[in-house]
Amino acid sequence: MITLQSYLQGQWQSGEGEGAPLHDPTRGEVIARASTAGLDLLGALDWAREKGGPALRAMSFAERGAALKAMSKALHDAREALIEISIRSAGTPRSDAKFDIDGAIGTLAYYASLGRGLGDRCDLVEGEGEALTRSSRFWGHHVKVPIRGVAVHVNAFNFPAWGFAEKAAVALLAGVPVITKPATATAWLTVECVRAIVEAGALPEGALQLVSGSTGPMLEHLGEQDALAFTGSASTGTMLRGLPNMLSRSVRVNVEADSLNAALLAPGVEPGSPTWEMFIRDVGREISQKTGQKCTAVRRILVPEALVEPVREALAEELGRVRIGDPADPSCRMGPISTAAQRDDVLAGIDALVSAGAEIVYQAERPELAGFFVAPTLLLARAPEQASAVHEREVFGPVATILPYADMDQAARLVALGLGSLVTSVYGDDPSLLGPLLREIAPHTGRILLGSKKIADQAIAPGMVLPSCVHGGPGRAGGGEELGGLRGLDFYMQRTAVQGDRALLDRLFGVSRAKD
Ligand code: NAP
Numbered sequence: 001m002i003t004l005q006s007y008l009q010g011q012w013q014s015g016e017g018e019g020a021p022l023h024d025p026t027r028g029e030v031i032a033r034a035s036t037a038g039l040d041l042l043g044a045l046d047w048a049r050e051k052g053g054p055a056l057r058a059m060s061f062a063e064r065g066a067a068l069k070a071m072s073k074a075l076h077d078a079r080e081a082l083i084e085i086s087i088r089s090a091g092t093p094r095s096d097a098k099f100d101i102d103g104a105i106g107t108l109a110y111y112a113s114l115g116r117g118l119g120d121r122c123d124l125v126e127g128e129g130e131a132l133t134r135s136s137r138f139w140g141h142h143v144k145v146p147i148r149g150v151a152v153h154v155n156a157f158n159f160p161a162w163g164f165a166e167k168a169a170v171a172l173l174a175g176v177p178v179i180t181k182p183a184t185a186t187a188w189l190t191v192e193c194v195r196a197i198v199e200a201g202a203l204p205e206g207a208l209q210l211v212s213g214s215t216g217p218m219l220e221h222l223g224e225q226d227a228l229a230f231t232g233s234a235s236t237g238t239m240l241r242g243l244p245n246m247l248s249r250s251v252r253v254n255v256e257a258d259s260l261n262a263a264l265l266a267p268g269v270e271p272g273s274p275t276w277e278m279f280i281r282d283v284g285r286e287i288s289q290k291t292g293q294k295c296t297a298v299r300r301i302l303v304p305e306a307l308v309e310p311v312r313e314a315l316a317e318e319l320g321r322v323r324i325g326d327p328a329d330p331s332c333r334m335g336p337i338s339t340a341a342q343r344d345d346v347l348a349g350i351d352a353l354v355s356a357g358a359e360i361v362y363q364a365e366r367p368e369l370a371g372f373f374v375a376p377t378l379l380l381a382r383a384p385e386q387a388s389a390v391h392e393r394e395v396f397g398p399v400a401t402i403l404p405y406a407d408m409d410q411a412a413r414l415v416a417l418g419l420g421s422l423v424t425s426v427y428g429d430d431p432s433l434l435g436p437l438l439r440e441i442a443p444h445t446g447r448i449l450l451g452s453k454k455i456a457d458q459a460i461a462p463g464m465v466l467p468s469c470v471h472g473g474p475g476r477a478g479g480g481e482e483l484g485g486l487r488g489l490d491f492y493m494q495r496t497a498v499q500g501d502r503a504l505l506d507r508l509f510g511v512s513r514a515k516d
Contacts, residue, residue, distance in 0.1 A: 002032035004191050004212040007198060008044045010205055015039050015213060020184050025091035025336040026326055026371040032089070034184050036213040042221055044179055044209050048150035049225075051206025052177025057146055059204075060122055064173050065115020070202035072108035075101065075165070078196040082161065082189060089188040090160065091335040091371065093327040096290050103465075104165035104193065107483075110467040111169035114486060122175070124486075124493065125509045132499060139502030143509055144493040146175030147252070149225030151492060152218065154240070156232040157183035157338050158293040158396075160190045166467065166483060167229050172207060174492035176227065179218070181211040183232070185339045220245055227252040227492055229482065231295070234258045237478055254491055255478035256471070258394040259295055260418040261286075261445075263462065264302040264411055266428025266437070271310045274456035279427040280311075282451065282461045283400070284318030287376055288334050289463060292398035293342070296423045296463040299394060302384075302411055305404040312380065312402060316362040319376045325367045336371040337397055343372035349395030353379050356389035358401050374398060384414055391417035408433060412440040420444055420475020425462035427451040446473035446481070 003019070005012040019035030056064060075082065079101060086097035118124075129141040151171040155163040160182050168178045182190035194210045197203065211218070220243060222228055228246070230237050234257040240246070241253045263283050269275045286298035303311045327335035337343040354360065362378035376398040381387035384403035391414075405411040415424055424445040428434055429452050438448060447469055449462040465471045470484035482488055498505060506513065 001030070002188065004032055004034040004187055006036055006039055006212045007194055007210040008039060008041070009047045009209070013039055020213060022089060022185060022188060023339065024088055024371070025338050026328070026369060028340070028370050028372065032188055034187055034213040036211055036216055041211065041216045041218045044211070045150055045218060045221055047206050048177040048179055048209060049148070052204065052208070053148060053150070053206070055204035056172065056175045056177060056207055057122065059175070060120045061115045061118035061173065062120060064175065065112045065118070067203050068108050068115060068169055068172060069112035070200055071197050072105050072112060074196040074200035074202055075105045075108070075161070075193055078192065079105070082192055085189050085192055086161070087327045090186045090338050091327050092290065093332050093335050094330065095333065096335065099290065100159050100161045103159070103162035107162065107166045107467045108169050111173045115173050121510060123509070124489070125511055126495070128511065128513060129502070129505070137502055138499070139505055140497055140499045141505050141509060141511070142495055142497050144490065144495050146493055147225045147227060149176070149223065149227065151176045151178050151227045151229065152215070152222060153178060153180045154215070154228065154230045154232065155180065155182050156295070157185045157342070158290060158295070160186040161193050163231055164190045164193060166465070168208065170483065170488040171227070171492050172203070174489040176492040177207045179209045179211060181215050184213055187212050219243060222246070222251045223249050224251070227254070229254045229491070231256040234476060234478070252491060254480040254482065256295060256422070256480050256482065257476065257478035259420070259422040259473055259477040260299045260391055260394055261296060261421045261423050261462070262300040262302055262415050262418060263298040263425045264415065264427065265304065265307065265311065266426060266430065266433055267304045268430050268433070269428055271307070271314070274453040275427050275429055275451060278451045278456040278459070280314045280318055282425060284315060285461050286463045287319060287398050287400050288322045291334055291337055291374070293338060293396055294463050296465060298400050298425070298462070300390060300414070300418065301400055301402045302405055302414055303402055305406055308380065308402060308404045312361050312378065315378055319362065319364060319378065322364070322376060324364065324373065324375065326369065334376070334398065336373045338372070340372050342396060343374055346374050346395055346397030346399065349393055349397070350377055350399055352389045352393050353387070353395065353401060357381055357383055357387045358390055361402070378402065385417070391419070408437055412437060415441045416444045418444065418476065420473050420477045420479070421446070422471065422473040422477045423447045423449065423462045425449040425451060429453050444474065446470055446477060
């Protein structure tokens with residue numbers, strides 16, 4: 001039995017008592033335990049603020065970028081061991097384990113390169129500034145400096161490596177120390193990521209700490225200079241952002257929550273055409289990859305009424321090719337759901353969709369294994385605007401519902417019924433339809449992937465979050481924004497308007513300009 005430790009104040013530490021169990025989702029056995037009882041979690045906040053913050057702020061962006069590169073390399077060097085832990089503790093086949101771990105390695109490397117590009121600076125200045133009066137001397141700049149507190153990152157169970165790394169990369173590059181808290185159910189992988197980074201000596205003391213288990217009283221003690229970035233369920237996100245100190249002390253809070261992402265096949269796409277093939281391939285992948293446990297997975301499949309049956313058939317064929325079983329078997333492409341509770345939630349979710357008027361139109365066979373398996377399931381809601389649960393309940397597994405639409409107005413209305421999504425994908429080639437549609441759906445989604453024949457063989461599926469593009473969405477999706485290149489740093493930096501003599505300000509903040 002493994003006891004997961006936390007890494008606090010420069011030490012690996014075990015909590016008291018039995019702790020919470022972690023299961024092997026393929027067999028259902030308990031494989032590890034985690035507890036933070038008795039650990040000095042408030043001391044960890046001070047450690048970050050007093051040791052990690054000053055150390056990071058003393059580093060230039062290029063130096064912080066070099067530290068991120070060292071983190072990326074540490075994970076890369078440990079990659080094989082990390083993949084094994086992912087297979088065992090999260091039930092991911094090798095390809096899904098790589099998706100998570102390589103995503104972590106790549107995101108750290110991407111932010112490392114942004115740091116290198118920013119060079120010797122320690123803070124940022126927006127643009128060239130502006131004259132504030134008729135005088136060309138009295139000038140205004142907006143400067144961005146790291147907040148003086150700590151970034152606490154609370155992550156969901158589905159991406160124990162990438163979820164940790166994508167948040168940490170941005171905060172650390174901004175110059176803010178991190179305390180990362182993975183979901184307990186799959187925390188083993190995060191523990192080993194942090195261990196690899198600590199052993200590589202990639203970061204200054206206090207820049208990165210890890211909580212394996214409950215955060216105890218920690219979040220109630222965040223203040224004006226701290227930040228909380230959360231990924232998980234809408235209910236937990238709502239509760240955390242509503243804590244009295246978050247509200248009264250204006251703590252920065254970013255929430256990534258539930259999302260009923262839509263994939264929309266536009267009219268005029270012929271079955272068998274490159275755009276059609278791209279649509280079927282992407283939707284099939286989004287349903288089965290990571291066993292559908294991706295915040296960006298497709299949950300609603302919008303299809304012109306006349307194409308419902310060809311789409312159903314093609315998706316059933318696509319899903320029928322996915323081998324489900326023991327993730328340690330190299331031929332297996334889909335593993336179990338990560339926890340028993342999530343498995344039960346997925347099964348209850350399918351029932352809720354059926355009660356709302358959807359019918360199951362394809363279901364694969366569940367393997368005869370003891371673990372938390374759910375077969376890929378495709379539903380059809382013939383009256384899509386009436387089937388409210390289809391737009392409201394995120395069934396966090398290999399499950400999606402086909403929704404027929406009559407015209408573009410109805411298609412846009414159906415997308416909006418999700419009340420805010422992380423990503424919407426649209427597949428079509430007719431610009432006269434696509435332009436108005438994109439403008440109509442953009443306010444309801446954080447990212448749009450437009451699939452068309454010219455990129456059918458080179459685009460990345462919509463579920464893949466790229467560090468250069470914003471990740472987050474309005475409304476139900478939490479209203480947050482992460483990544484997006486340098487945009488992501490804004491969450492960890494105070495933007496301050498500074499007014500004064502232009503030449504002096506330029507000098508103070510390292511702004512160079514052509515002579516007037
Ligand atoms: P969750 O129960 O909301 O947990 C998310 C994180 O919050 C975990 O680290 C959890 O820690 C922590 N947490 C829960 N209660 C807390 C509290 N009172 N104080 C501090 N931390 C607390 O979500 P989940 O089980 O990971 O995922 C469930 C659902 O979240 C999914 O079904 C899906 O709907 C949604 N989800 C959304 C995204 C997204 O990016 N949009 C990603 C994944 C999941 P413990 O594990 O220790 O309880």
